[in-house]
Amino acid sequence: MGNIVTLLFNGISEGCLIFLMASSLSVVLGLMGVVNFAHGTLFLWGGYVYAWIYNWTGNWPLSILAAVTVGFGLGILFEKIFISRVYGNMSAQIMVTLGLQIVFTELCRVFWGAQQITVARPSFLSGVSNFAGITIVHYRLFLIVVGVVVTVGGQLVLTKTRVGMIIRAGVQNSEMVDSLGINIKRYFTIVFAIAAALAGLGGALYSPLNGTLNSNMGAANQLLAFIVVVIGGMGSFIGSALGSLFLGIMVAVIGWVLPDISLVAPVLMMALVLIFKPKGLFGLAVRK
Amino acid sequence: MSLLKVKDLVSYIGLFTILQGVDVEIQQGEAIAILGRNGAGKTTFLRTLMGLVKTRSGSIELDGVSLVGTPTHKIAHMGIGYCPEDYGVFDSLSIEENLLLAKHKDDDATAERIEYVLELFPDLKLAYKRMARTLSGGQRQMLSVGRALVNENKLILIDEPSKGLAPVVIEKMALALKEISKKSTIVLVEQNFNMACAVTDRYYMIDEGRTVHNGQICDLIDDKELQQRHLGL
Ligand SMILES: Nc1ncnc2c1ncn2[C@@H]1O[C@H](COP(=O)(O)OP(=O)(O)OP(=O)(O)O)[C@@H](O)[C@H]1O
Ligand SMILES: [Mg+2]
Numbered sequence: 160m161g162n163i164v165t166l167l168f169n170g171i172s173e174g175c176l177i178f179l180m181a182s183s184l185s186v187v188l189g190l191m192g193v194v195n196f197a198h199g200t201l202f203l204w205g206g207y208v209y210a211w212i213y214n215w216t217g218n219w220p221l222s223i224l225a226a227v228t229v230g231f232g233l234g235i236l237f238e239k240i241f242i243s244r245v246y247g248n249m250s251a252q253i254m255v256t257l258g259l260q261i262v263f264t265e266l267c268r269v270f271w272g273a274q275q276i277t278v279a280r281p282s283f284l285s286g287v288s289n290f291a292g293i294t295i296v297h298y299r300l301f302l303i304v305v306g307v308v309v310t311v312g313g314q315l316v317l318t319k320t321r322v323g324m325i326i327r328a329g330v331q332n333s334e335m336v337d338s339l340g341i342n343i344k345r346y347f348t349i350v351f352a353i354a355a356a357l358a359g360l361g362g363a364l365y366s367p368l369n370g371t372l373n374s375n376m377g378a379a380n381q382l383l384a385f386i387v388v389v390i391g392g393m394g395s396f397i398g399s400a401l402g403s404l405f406l407g408i409m410v411a412v413i414g415w416v417l418p419d420i421s422l423v424a425p426v427l428m429m430a431l432v433l434i435f436k437p438k439g440l441f442g443l444a445v446r447k
Numbered sequence: 448m449s450l451l452k453v454k455d456l457v458s459y460i461g462l463f464t465i466l467q468g469v470d471v472e473i474q475q476g477e478a479i480a481i482l483g484r485n486g487a488g489k490t491t492f493l494r495t496l497m498g499l500v501k502t503r504s505g506s507i508e509l510d511g512v513s514l515v516g517t518p519t520h521k522i523a524h525m526g527i528g529y530c531p532e533d534y535g536v537f538d539s540l541s542i543e544e545n546l547l548l549a550k551h552k553d554d555d556a557t558a559e560r561i562e563y564v565l566e567l568f569p570d571l572k573l574a575y576k577r578m579a580r581t582l583s584g585g586q587r588q589m590l591s592v593g594r595a596l597v598n599e600n601k602l603i604l605i606d607e608p609s610k611g612l613a614p615v616v617i618e619k620m621a622l623a624l625k626e627i628s629k630k631s632t633i634v635l636v637e638q639n640f641n642m643a644c645a646v647t648d649r650y651y652m653i654d655e656g657r658t659v660h661n662g663q664i665c666d667l668i669d670d671k672e673l674q675q676r677h678l679g680l
Contacts, residue, residue, distance in 0.1 A: 321548075324540060324544050324547070324548055325548070327537065327539045327540060328537040328539075328540055328548055330539075331537055331538060331539060332535055332537065334499060334519075335531065335535035335537070336548070337499075337518075337519040337520050337523075338497055338499070338519055338520075338523055338529045338531070338535065339520075339523055339548060339549045339594070340520050340521075340523030340524045340549070340551055340598075341520055341548070342518070342520045343520070
């Protein structure tokens with residue numbers, strides 16, 4: 160019993176981490192129609208910037224802030240200079256975002272080396288509690304709190320503010336938003352930058368969970384995020400929250416029951432969803 | 448001076464030249480119909496006015512100001528309300544949010560115009576807080592037209608409001624548009640002749656991307672030969 164609860168707990172915390180990547184990927188896809196293959200790179204940069212600043216200063220809030228800021232800045236750079244030129248052109252988008260992924264992953268290796276680096280959790284989050292046979296890793300609890308805050312905050316912005324209204328409308332029909340007199344392109348930049356900042360935050364929170372960083376972690380986590388987008392339904396914020404939880408828990412459970420297939424399990428899961436519910440498990444319930 | 452003056456308009460999508468010479472002139476307060484068979488270029492004409500389709504040559508002037516090359520959102524602020532063929536209603540927004548999203552100003556006049564829209568279309572008032580995805584086709588059309596009335600627009604473009612609607616709903620819509628035309632200048636794309644006759648005074652006929660004919664709509668009613676030739680009726 161305790162084992163199962165611990166497993167669920169771990170799965171949920173992994174899900175919260177994936178959610179940071181997946182929700183932002185999904186909103187960018189829904190609003191701008193851009194499949195952003197450079198999203199994992201932003202995650203990677205978030206992770207490295209965090210580790211670099213943390214190992215250097217030991218100042219945790221500063222390190223998180225730096226990672227988020229770098230993500231945000233790179234997001235503006237990517238959107239303004241590259242992606243804004245290829246809206247509506249799917250094949251050009253794939254080339255541009257893949258190109259950015261390759262270049263910025265290489266740049267990461269140039270700056271921080273190809274070797275694995277290590278980074279510790281801040282001391283106030285590094286404890287473990289036990290009660291009733293359940294093991295609670297404090298850092299994982301913290302990830303869940305972050306996931307809940309981002310979900311609730313994101314949902315409030317989407318449903319209660321004018322910006323949120325514009326994003327919801329733009330996900331369905333950005334041309335019509337434009338026709339109503341709203342400069343939707345400006346929102347594209349800001350949404351892309353916020354999405355990039357969330358990816359950066361994801362990387363910053365992931366590295367101390369893992370303890371080590373290497374330059375492949377961006378691509379690996381991006382794959383999981385893409386799988387969530389497919390499972391959760393494209394462009395759906397709540398869908399990606401549910402999809403992330405689902406994936407996190409399934410991966411944890413499968414990893415325990417059938418460790419041999421735990422690496423391919425997410426891909427298998429996505430294949431099953433695509434076969435039986437091509438619009439995503441939650442997409443239909445949340446969006447039309 | 449005419450409110451809208453379009454001269455020799457040529458517009459294109461990718462490699463295709465779609466409009467190949469459209470001339471239209473509308474006076475303030477008029478309601479005109481754009482007629483033409485399927486694929487003639489009626490929708491493309493409205494989309495070119497909105498800056499959603501690119502102009503290659505020719506001119507578009509609203510109140511003497513050129514619209515060519517102006518971004519779509521600025522054209523909307525210059526006073527054009529657009530109701531596209533598929534209504535352009537946002538499903539995941541409530542009726543209220545759909546109307547509020549269109550607001551250019553937060554003043555009393557705008558609030559009054561929204562009141563007017565809800566009087567004109569009581570269906571929208573009843574469903575005000577509901578998500579637009581629950582609306583019927585006719586109600587979507589009402590919302591689309593209502594949204595174009597939220598601002599003090601000089602010109603309202605409506606693309607085939609009769610499409611896919613039941614005859615009674617078309618009649619109701621025609622009455623509403625007639626009412627709206629008392630205050631606004633309207634460009635109505637229509638294939639439904641009754642709707643066009645009920646709402647507009649003059650027509651322009653587009654065929655293969657060109658304006659080929661124009662005149663009083665009442666004259667067209669009897670001209671079976673012209674109808675046959677350009678509308679395929
Ligand atoms: N995106 C596009 N790419 C290429 N050709 C297009 C595109 N959109 C429209 N066309 C072509 O432009 C022509 C005019 O289309 P448009 O939609 O303006 O016609 P319409 O008069 O509105 O027709 P309908 O009455 O069926 O709505 C058609 O021949 C159509 O095939
Ligand atoms: Mg059309």
